[in-house]
Amino acid sequence: MRPEIETTLDWAKKLGADESDVILNEGNALSLSAQQGRIETYKVTSSRLIGVRVIRDHRVGISFSEDLSTDSLRSMVESAIRLTDAVEPDENQSITLGGAAVIDNNTKTYREDSTPLDEKIKLTLRLEDEIKRRDLRTQAVPYNGYSEGESHSFYGNHLGLRVYEREKSFNCYTSALLKDGDKQALFYRSNSARTFGELSPETAIQETLQFTGTLLEARPVPTGKYDVIFEPDCFQGLFSCFTGLFSGKAVKDGYSRFGNSLGEIIAHPELTLRDLPRYSDGFYHILTDAEGAPKTDLTLIEHGRLVSLYHNSATARHFGVKSTGHASRSPKGQLGTGLTQLVIDPGTTPSDRLTAGTVLRIFALDGLHAGVNASSGAFSLAASGELLRDGKVIQGVKGITLSGNFFDLIRNVSGVGQTLLPTTGRGFFAPEIRFTGLQVAGQ
Amino acid sequence: MLNEVTAKKVIDCALSLGADFADLFVERNRTLSVNLKSSKVDQITDGIDFGIGLRVLFGTKVLYGYTNSPDEDELIRVIRLLCAPDQRAPAHAAPIAFRSEAASRRSLTPSAIGSDLEARIRLLRKIDELTRKQSREISQVSAHSLERHQEIELFNSHGLHATDLRLYTRIGSEAVATDGDQKDSAFYGPGAAMGWEYAESLDPAFIANEIARRSVTSLHAEPCPAGTMPVVIDHAFGGVIFHEACGHLLETTSVEKKASVFWDKKGELIAHPAVNAVDDGTIPGAWGTLSIDDEGMPTQRTQLIKNGRLENFMADYVGNLKTGHPRTGSARRQSYRYAPASRMRNTFIEPGPHRFEELIASIDRGLYARSMGGGSVKTGTGEFNFSVQEGYLIENGKISRPVKGATLIGTGPETLKQISMVADNFEIMAGMCGSVSGSIPASVGQPALKVDEILVGGAK
Numbered sequence: 001m002r003p004e005i006e007t008t009l010d011w012a013k014k015l016g017a018d019e020s021d022v023i024l025n026e027g028n029a030l031s032l033s034a035q036q037g038r039i040e041t042y043k044v045t046s047s048r049l050i051g052v053r054v055i056r057d058h059r060v061g062i063s064f065s066e067d068l069s070t071d072s073l074r075s076m077v078e079s080a081i082r083l084t085d086a087v088e089p090d091e092n093q094s095i096t097l098g099g100a101a102v103i104d105n106n107t108k109t110y111r112e113d114s115t116p117l118d119e120k121i122k123l124t125l126r127l128e129d130e131i132k133r134r135d136l137r138t139q140a141v142p143y144n145g146y147s148e149g150e151s152h153s154f155y156g157n158h159l160g161l162r163v164y165e166r167e168k169s170f171n172c173y174t175s176a177l178l179k180d181g182d183k184q185a186l187f188y189r190s191n192s193a194r195t196f197g198e199l200s201p202e203t204a205i206q207e208t209l210q211f212t213g214t215l216l217e218a219r220p221v222p223t224g225k226y227d228v229i230f231e232p233d234c235f236q237g238l239f240s241c242f243t244g245l246f247s248g249k250a251v252k253d254g255y256s257r258f259g260n261s262l263g264e265i266i267a268h269p270e271l272t273l274r275d276l277p278r279y280s281d282g283f284y285h286i287l288t289d290a291e292g293a294p295k296t297d298l299t300l301i302e303h304g305r306l307v308s309l310y311h312n313s314a315t316a317r318h319f320g321v322k323s324t325g326h327a328s329r330s331p332k333g334q335l336g337t338g339l340t341q342l343v344i345d346p347g348t349t350p351s352d353r354l355t356a357g358t359v360l361r362i363f364a365l366d367g368l369h370a371g372v373n374a375s376s377g378a379f380s381l382a383a384s385g386e387l388l389r390d391g392k393v394i395q396g397v398k399g400i401t402l403s404g405n406f407f408d409l410i411r412n413v414s415g416v417g418q419t420l421l422p423t424t425g426r427g428f429f430a431p432e433i434r435f436t437g438l439q440v441a442g443q
Numbered sequence: 444m445l446n447e448v449t450a451k452k453v454i455d456c457a458l459s460l461g462a463d464f465a466d467l468f469v470e471r472n473r474t475l476s477v478n479l480k481s482s483k484v485d486q487i488t489d490g491i492d493f494g495i496g497l498r499v500l501f502g503t504k505v506l507y508g509y510t511n512s513p514d515e516d517e518l519i520r521v522i523r524l525l526c527a528p529d530q531r532a533p534a535h536a537a538p539i540a541f542r543s544e545a546a547s548r549r550s551l552t553p554s555a556i557g558s559d560l561e562a563r564i565r566l567l568r569k570i571d572e573l574t575r576k577q578s579r580e581i582s583q584v585s586a587h588s589l590e591r592h593q594e595i596e597l598f599n600s601h602g603l604h605a606t607d608l609r610l611y612t613r614i615g616s617e618a619v620a621t622d623g624d625q626k627d628s629a630f631y632g633p634g635a636a637m638g639w640e641y642a643e644s645l646d647p648a649f650i651a652n653e654i655a656r657r658s659v660t661s662l663h664a665e666p667c668p669a670g671t672m673p674v675v676i677d678h679a680f681g682g683v684i685f686h687e688a689c690g691h692l693l694e695t696t697s698v699e700k701k702a703s704v705f706w707d708k709k710g711e712l713i714a715h716p717a718v719n720a721v722d723d724g725t726i727p728g729a730w731g732t733l734s735i736d737d738e739g740m741p742t743q744r745t746q747l748i749k750n751g752r753l754e755n756f757m758a759d760y761v762g763n764l765k766t767g768h769p770r771t772g773s774a775r776r777q778s779y780r781y782a783p784a785s786r787m788r789n790t791f792i793e794p795g796p797h798r799f800e801e802l803i804a805s806i807d808r809g810l811y812a813r814s815m816g817g818g819s820v821k822t823g824t825g826e827f828n829f830s831v832q833e834g835y836l837i838e839n840g841k842i843s844r845p846v847k848g849a850t851l852i853g854t855g856p857e858t859l860k861q862i863s864m865v866a867d868n869f870e871i872m873a874g875m876c877g878s879v880s881g882s883i884p885a886s887v888g889q890p891a892l893k894v895d896e897i898l899v900g901g902a903k
Contacts, residue, residue, distance in 0.1 A: 035700060044508040044524055045780065051490070064490035066511045076490070083487040086477075086560045090485075117528065142702030142823055177702060177823040184704070186823040220898075223670050253480060254583035257624045334478075334486040367828035370817030371850045371900075375619055375628040376661070380850035380900045382828035401828075401850050401900020403669065441669030441900040 051331025098159035218396030220442030248315030347416025461531030577655030629657030634873035667901025682887035695762025777881025791888030795865025
């Protein structure tokens, strides 16, 4: 375990903290991008950040530093202690988890990789070159690149609990700006892996060209109500805007309406939603949360019924339940809650029934950071995709908005597909789901 | 923060390895945030970020790295690592000498950040108290103060040595309104490139009224009708339409890749002649104002569009090298972790001749977007979207019922030509802008605008 953890905890004790914990994150990364057949940017970075949370008379103080010298660590702790004077007591925040050290050297999220730099440069150049070569309508490949990074996360608290986890990831992405006469379209796609060799730039290239080609010929559909199926990445983007509503913290703070809904039907009976931190097909494999508590599988919605919220230790105490191991905290921030890998169970609807009649398949939603109100559930977003009739693509679609309400969305389902589909980042898994009656503004 | 001798050795090392240009961006940030929720001081966070960004250019190829250590050996190690793939015989014979006259463009002393925590808490409590008094439907209020003191020091191989101190203060407030199991929320976040004195100049009653009115209005509003219609976008944060629809497309970051629909349109009519647009980094105290940009160039006022004609792009050093467009003091980055890129500062459409009421009166059926949320743009195609936080229908020349869930979409080139009336009620507003060099403070602004036709998304 890193000595800075011990030094910080020692200072916290000496300076009067009743309880304390420390998070130290370290990482390094490499990224490359290409333009006009040459490497345009080459970025090599290393970073480190330590943060302390002290609790004194049930008052919490948080401070952080990027300087790990002994003097800075002491100043950081002094600052956190000082801040406790100004904060009001929170009886629910307490660091109570001791126990043996959890050292995770698992090979699922961290695998040694000695690929030479030349190979990475070659891959980066390919991400631009292949797009231009395969589609002569390419005006530019404005966004492309390769990146890799590794991170090491250390946790320690005054009760002696120590946790170490690490991960390494590799990513590539590309885009195509296609132009044909007055028509233009831009789309991008990425691919992630745990080793360089597992990366699939071909997938990113093919999907980029496929989706951009569709968008180039796309046009708006008439304004009206449509049934909609979301492509997995797109569905994750929309769904993730609302998953905070299932957090004990959001309910406690009055941001979520689900406080009185436990045990009630809130979604279509065919929807089951689970958080699986160590899902075997997933990209992640997380042993502990930000309080060092073991991560375990959690069912949030079972056959449409809300069966649990997700909690950290403080929200669990507030509601008089057990923590579900969903604490999140960066070295700079306060104790929060967070999910890991969401999985929506497959259903029973065959593919041909799922796409029977007229359906919009949406593969891009823009404006998720602004066009969504998690409190009210309302969303109104720019969208693009394709119009299907009895499973066949009739036309590409763009220049439309898609509007609805999350609370209605998860109830108004007419079919749940039988095959579980991953997102490109493999952090979210869902079958195709046909949502009914969403409002589209178009022609 | 970094002595000149070390800086010189590091830059000399880059040049000796064949680099055409090198610069160092040294940054120390002190950040204090105070958060009040449920009428209680929920969290106070205080901390320091420190790091050095190192950039090396071989031609127009950018090599970038950063480290948290000011140690000479570490900086040289990073430079050697960056230069390794492109190392060649040095092109620069003479060693650099820093120009002292470029230093210390600003001589502010950092006010004692956080020295009076009680003052911060008092203001937040006042906002909380006044907001809750506005309506019994207000079920939650959170108020947040953020202060950031950013010290920067720049060295480059042209001999520049500059320092700056930037102060930022922002007060963000959010109200949640509840009626049965229906909830809605609204946010308001004024900010300035000033110290705590800015927060003290704010009127808590105004903030309380804004977030209470918006959240309660939205709670009871009906869904916005969908379709193409005329829209009046009100002043202040309404300027996000220009920021998204056009501003990003005028940054050389997009232009240099031809990933902007305007990349070859300089001198051409790209907007309605009623439109005059500016990106101005010199407005005293404004949220996006700088003394010098993140490459050490004094910032300036840049006329982007004059009477509908494209006059200038926003360019940084690399953007200038790649496109030939003159530098405009627009190089910006979130922190030392990012290489600089051409970015907006305070971007706005200038006031026009009309009164606000004239814009409304000119519409039989349309939408009045009183306050805007955020938005985004695809620079390559100009397709943008942004959300309406508080909207009302316009019927028979008058503002009528509130509506919610409205989104405006279009393309920059089309929408700029649809702006037919510009009012005289100009105001700018703070926001955060995310792009290639991270999330930075940027103001948007405008007077009220009438867009003759735009696609409005809504749930009805």
